[in-house]
Each structure stands twice: as C-alpha cells, then as structure tokens.
Amino acid sequence: MNYIASIGSYAIMVKEVFKKPTKWGIMKSLILKEIDELIYGSLGILIFISFFIGGVVAIQTALNITSEIIPKYLVGFATRQSIILEFAPTFCSIIMAGKVGSYITSSIGTMRVTEQIDALEVMGVNALNYLVFPKIIAMLFYPFIIAIAMYVGILGGWVAGVFGGFSTSADFVEGLQLDFNTFHVTYSFIKTLVFAFILATIPSFHGFYMKGGALEVGKAATTSFVWTSVVIIILNYILTQLLLG
Amino acid sequence: MIEVDNIHKSFGDANVLKGISTCFDKGKTNLIIGQSGSGKTVFIKCLLGLFAPEKGTISYDGKIYSELSGSEQRNLRQEMGMVFQGSALFDSMTVEGNVRFPLEMFTKQSDSEMQDRVDFVLKRVNLIDAHHKYPSEISGGMQKRVAIARAIVMNPKYLFCDEPNSGLDPKTAILIDNLIQEITQEYNITTVINSHDMNSVMEIGEKIIFLKNGIKEWEGTNKEIFKTDNEAVTNFVYSSELFKKVRQMYLEERN
Ligand SMILES: Nc1ncnc2c1ncn2[C@@H]1O[C@H](COP(=O)(O)OP(=O)(O)O)[C@@H](O)[C@H]1O
Numbered sequence: 396m397n398y399i400a401s402i403g404s405y406a407i408m409v410k411e412v413f414k415k416p417t418k419w420g421i422m423k424s425l426i427l428k429e430i431d432e433l434i435y436g437s438l439g440i441l442i443f444i445s446f447f448i449g450g451v452v453a454i455q456t457a458l459n460i461t462s463e464i465i466p467k468y469l470v471g472f473a474t475r476q477s478i479i480l481e482f483a484p485t486f487c488s489i490i491m492a493g494k495v496g497s498y499i500t501s502s503i504g505t506m507r508v509t510e511q512i513d514a515l516e517v518m519g520v521n522a523l524n525y526l527v528f529p530k531i532i533a534m535l536f537y538p539f540i541i542a543i544a545m546y547v548g549i550l551g552g553w554v555a556g557v558f559g560g561f562s563t564s565a566d567f568v569e570g571l572q573l574d575f576n577t578f579h580v581t582y583s584f585i586k587t588l589v590f591a592f593i594l595a596t597i598p599s600f601h602g603f604y605m606k607g608g609a610l611e612v613g614k615a616a617t618t619s620f621v622w623t624s625v626v627i628i629i630l631n632y633i634l635t636q637l638l639l640g
Numbered sequence: 641m642i643e644v645d646n647i648h649k650s651f652g653d654a655n656v657l658k659g660i661s662t663c664f665d666k667g668k669t670n671l672i673i674g675q676s677g678s679g680k681t682v683f684i685k686c687l688l689g690l691f692a693p694e695k696g697t698i699s700y701d702g703k704i705y706s707e708l709s710g711s712e713q714r715n716l717r718q719e720m721g722m723v724f725q726g727s728a729l730f731d732s733m734t735v736e737g738n739v740r741f742p743l744e745m746f747t748k749q750s751d752s753e754m755q756d757r758v759d760f761v762l763k764r765v766n767l768i769d770a771h772h773k774y775p776s777e778i779s780g781g782m783q784k785r786v787a788i789a790r791a792i793v794m795n796p797k798y799l800f801c802d803e804p805n806s807g808l809d810p811k812t813a814i815l816i817d818n819l820i821q822e823i824t825q826e827y828n829i830t831t832v833i834n835s836h837d838m839n840s841v842m843e844i845g846e847k848i849i850f851l852k853n854g855i856k857e858w859e860g861t862n863k864e865i866f867k868t869d870n871e872a873v874t875n876f877v878y879s880s881e882l883f884k885k886v887r888q889m890y891l892e893e894r895n
C-alpha cells in the first residue's frame with residue numbers, strides 16, 4: 396500500500412517538475428552547473444571502471460575457452476557484446492546510482508531539512524522545477540559518457556587480451572567486427588536514456604520529500620541508492636524483453 | 641494588517657492549531673510566544689501560505705488568502721518576507737547571491753539596479769564586507785542579518801521571523817531584535833515574530849500572543865505581561881528565579 400502511494404507521489408512530483416518554469420537566464424546556468432557536476436564529474440570514475448572491467452571480461456572469456464574448436468576471435472566478440480549490451484549501460488548506471496544518486500539525495504535533502512526549500516517556495520519559486528529540471532536536462536548528456544565507457548571498456552579488453560597473451564590483436568579485432576548488429580547499440584542507448592531519467596528523478600524524490608534532520612539525510616541517501624538500483628534492474632529486464640526478446 | 645479568524649491545522653491525528661483568532665497591526669512587531677512544540681512554527685507557516693489551514697481564514701489587508709486565485713496568491717506571496725529559524729540561506733550562493741536571488745527571479749531590473757539594491761539592504765543590516773563570502777564562512781549572527789536582508793530586499797509588506805535570535809549570544813540577539821523592530825517601523829511593515837526569548841518579549845513585544853497546546857492562551861503587550869495573573873503565562877515567562885524576582889520588584893515598585 397505504501398509503495399503504491401509512493402509511486403503516486405513520484406508521478407505527481409514528475410508532473411510538478413515541468414510546471415511553472417524558472418526564468419531561462421537562471422535555468423541555463425543551473426543546467427550548466429549540473430552538467431559539470433553530474434556528467435563531467437562522473438567521467439573519471441566511469442573510465443577507470445570500464446577499462447578494468449573490459450580487461451577482466453576479456454581475460455575470463457579467454458580462460459574459459461579451453462577447447463581448440465572454439466575460434467580465438469571469440470575473446471573480442473564476447474568483450475564487445477557484454478560491454479555494449481550490459482556492462483556500459485546497466486553496470487555503469489548502478490555505479491551512477493551510488494555516485495550521482497547519493498549526491499542528489501543528500502544535496503536536496505539538506506536543502507529540505509535546513510528549510511532552504513521552504514525559502515524557495517515562500518518566494519514563489521517552483522522548487523521542484525528549480526531543483527530537479529536542470530538535473531533531468533543534464534542527464535540527457537549521460538549517453539555521451541556511456542559511449543565513452545563502451546569505447547574504453549573495449550579498449551581495456553584489447554589491452555588485457557593482447558598484452559596478457561590471451562589473444563592476438565588481429566583475432567581480437569576480427570571478433571569485434573564479427574556479426575555487428577547496430578540495433579544492439581540503439582537498444583543500449585534507449586536503456587541509457589531511460590536510466591538517465593531514473594537517475595535524476597528517484598534520488599530527487601527521496602531528497603525532496605524527506606523529513607527529519609542530518610541523520611535522516613544519510614538514511615535517505617542509502618534508501619535512494621537501493622531504490623534507484625532496484626528500479627534500474629527491473630527496467631533493464633523489461634526493456635530487454637521488449638526490445639530484444 | 642493581518643487578521644486571523646479561527647484557524648485549525650492538524651497533521652493526521654495531531655491537532656496542532658485548534659482555533660486561533662487574532663490580528664497583527666502594521667508597523668508593529670507582533671510576537672508569538674510559547675513553549676517548544678506549541679505550534680508557533682506551524683502558525684507562521686500558515687500565515688505564509690506554506691500550510692493551508694483546514695478551517696478558518698487569514699486575511700491580508702482585507703484580502704482573504706483562501707479566496708484568491710493562484711496568481712493572486714503568488715502576487716501576495718511576493719509581498720511577504722520570511723526569516724527562517726536556521727536562516728535557510730542557500731549555501732551554494734554567496735551572501736550577495738542570496739540577497740540578489742529574489743530580484744533575479746522576479747524583477748526585470750538591470751544588473752546595476754540590482755547591485756544598488758543589494759548594497760543598500762546589506763548596508764541596512766550592517767553587513768559591509770561579507771558580500772563575497774559563503775554562508776558557511778560567516779557567523780550565526782551574520783547569517784541572520786543576511787536572512788533579514790534577503791527577506792526585505794523585495795520591499796515586503798509583511799515580514800515573518802521564526803525564532804530570529806535562537807542560537808545567538810544574548811548581545812547579538814538583542815541587536816537582531818532591534819534591527820527587526822527598526823526595519824518594521826521604518827518601512828511600516830506588518831511583522832510577526834516567533835520567539836521563546838524573554839529579552840525579546842520585554843524589548844520588542846508591542847503585541848504578544850501566548851500559544852499553549854495550539855490555543856491562544858493570552859494576548860497583550862509587553863507592559864501588560866508584567867501585570868497579568870494568568871498562571872500559564874507567568875509560569876512560562878517567569879520560569880527562572882531571576883525573572884520572578886524582577887517581576888516582584890517591578891510590582892512592588894508600582895504599589
Ligand atoms: N509537517 C509536519 N507534519 C507533522 N507534524 C508536524 C509538522 N510540523 C509540525 N508538526 C507538529 O506540530 C507540533 C508543533 O510544532 P511547531 O510548530 O514546530 O512548534 P514550535 O515551533 O512552537 O516549537 C509539533 O508537535 C510537531 O511535531
């Protein structure tokens with residue numbers, strides 16, 4: 396029952412975000428600030444993680460190919476498929492739920508408990524539009540860093556595969572190019588955009604409607620991470636069934 | 641002038657305000673006093689339109705809030721200034737940015753007009769060299785001054801302050817009280833202040849409302865509060881031995 400009520404308030408919140416817009420001059424600088432914080436600020440960690448996970452995927456695939464019948468180019472092929480289909484869009488989004496999500500919940504939650512949100516509303520500002528809209532717009536750039544994560548992940552696989560002696564560069568590249576289906580990339584970016592919206596709005600919801608003090612801000616950030624991840628995992632399943640199934 | 645007529649406000653099962661009626665005059669510092677949890681903040685948030693009372697009306701110079709259209713309510717809100725208990729400054733903005741914020745949001749003033757207005761109000765609250773500091777870099781008393789500057793930058797007709805001197809040392813507290821009173825008189829504002837501070841009551845209580853358990857228990861001026869024999873009021877106001885003695889001496893002197 397409680398969950399249904401929360402889904403309802405979440406839907407109402409999303410509707411409010413698009414009402415009574417803030418002056419464009421002010422909104423523009425808010426959006427730029429959020430792009431810097433949410434997108435540019437996450438680039439480093441995503442590159443770092445992608446590179447090493449790509450490497451691990453390549454090594455594990457290679458170690459599992461014990462039979463001589465399985466072609467060597469499979470290492471490149473498997474790396475490409477797992478990075479593009481799953482790792483970059485989904486795994487990175489879970490990382491983002493931790494990094495960006497807890498930042499959003501705690502920054503909005505702190506504004507709630509210190510009455511800064513009340514102060515905005517007293518002035519007649521639509522606080523939801525002011526705080527959440529720029530985050531949604533900034534997250535529209537999320538697919539760009541996921542594209543970079545895909546590239547770096549595959550690069551990591553190549554480095555680990557070739558320099559670890561698990562595959563030759565030619566085999567690996569052959570695998571990368573084998574049976575390339577552009578729809579897989581489309582599917583991946585559709586997922587990424589949906590996750591971007593979730594990453595901007597669910598943590599905002601948990602921050603905006605929280606009650607209590609500093610301790611509760613911490614708790615809200617944890618709850619928000621759990622729910623953002625759960626929703627991403629469920630939507631990942633549904634979208635995969637719809638688009639690839 | 642703000643007239644409050646029989647307002648009720650509850651959260652779930654908890655009745656916080658149980659039928660309060662009173663009025664607040666223009667150009668005066670009106671005080672709401674009462675113990676923690678007596679409903680002062682809820683009351684002031686009703687006056688601000690942040691909470692809608694379930695019953696009763698609040699009218700601002702004759703305009704009944706609940707009968708106004710959405711845009712009329714918004715216009716009325718822009719005539720209100722609020723100083724929150726914890727100052728509620730935007731911590732991502734400098735002092736100047738905080739004070740400038742309402743101007744940028746709601747006026748079409750040019751950059752230099754805004755700058756002049758910001759400089760003027762910051763000078764009015766006696767803050768001269770903190771323009772580019774962030775809220776976390778200034779003292780509690782200075783934060784209160786910035787909050788007052790932000791509240792008055794749009795020339796409000798109504799000013800609300802929730803415990804403006806809580807957390808301040810007694811001397812700074814009196815300075816802040818006096819500043820609010822001066823501004824109230826200077827600009828002829830209807831000011832409502834929540835307080836549990838006895839110094840404020842004595843110094844600036846031109847009209848005092850005592851809330852207890854969501855009911856208006858007593859109403860009067862700071863002269864009258866010395867003489868009242870309402871037990872709830874005297875218990876609250878003269879809770880310390882020192883104040884009890886002061887009252888005794890005052891009453892003896894008069895007899
Ligand atoms: N948003 C709210 N939801 C539920 N209860 C509230 C809310 N705000 C205040 N209350 C309750 O109303 C009562 C009065 O609170 P408040 O007005 O903050 O007291 P005061 O400011 O006089 O210390 C308290 O018991 C508090 O728990």
Ligand SMILES: [Mg+2]
Nearest residue numbers: 680681725802
């Ligand atoms: Mg209070």
